[in-house]
Amino acid sequence: MNRIKTLxxxxxxxxxxxxxxxxxxxxxxxxxxxSESRKYYHLLRDVDADYIGLYYHLGKLxxxxxxxxxxxxxxxxxxxxxxxxxxxHAHGELEGAxxxxxxxxxx
Numbered sequence: 001m002n003r004i005k006t007l008x009x010x011x012x013x014x015x016x017x018x019x020x021x022x023x024x025x026x027x028x029x030x031x032x033x034x035s036e037s038r039k040y041y042h043l044l045r046d047v048d049a050d051y052i053g054l055y056y057h058l059g060k061l062x063x064x065x066x067x068x069x070x071x072x073x074x075x076x077x078x079x080x081x082x083x084x085x086x087x088x089h090a091h092g093e094l095e096g097a098x099x100x101x102x103x104x105x106x107x
Contacts, residue, residue, distance in 0.1 A: 003027055004024065004027050004028070004031070007020055007024045007027060011024065016047045021040050021043050021044040021047060022041075022044055022051065024040040025037045025039075025041045025057065025058075029061060034061060034064075037061055038061060038062075041057065041061070042058075045058075049081070052078065052081060052082060052085065052087055052090045054078075055074055055075065055078025055081065055082075056078060056093055059071045059074040059097055059098075059101075060097065063101055068101060072098065072101060072102070075094050075097050078094040079091060079094045
């Protein structure tokens with residue numbers, strides 16, 4: 001939790017710091033706190049909806065929590081963004097995650 005406290009301190013200095021918001025979401029995921037993780041991913045999306053890395057990780061978080069429809073929407077949003085900004089790597093990762101989710105749901 002020490003890293004979380006440090007990151008929260010950084011966030012107090014700049015509440016719109018996308019790296020800090022992303023890092024907090026990741027730290028809370030690692031700590032097993034899905035609700036706080038989700039909160040920071042959504043804050044990040046509010047601050048910078050083009051922060052492409054959040055879509056894969058938020059989708060995975062929602063998927064792990066059994067929120068499959070939400071995860072699917074997050075992946076689709078990320079795929080659209082990746083196409084718009086020309087990030088072929090993120091596009092491929094998100095398409096793969098979406099395909100795996102849909103395959104699991106079809107079983």
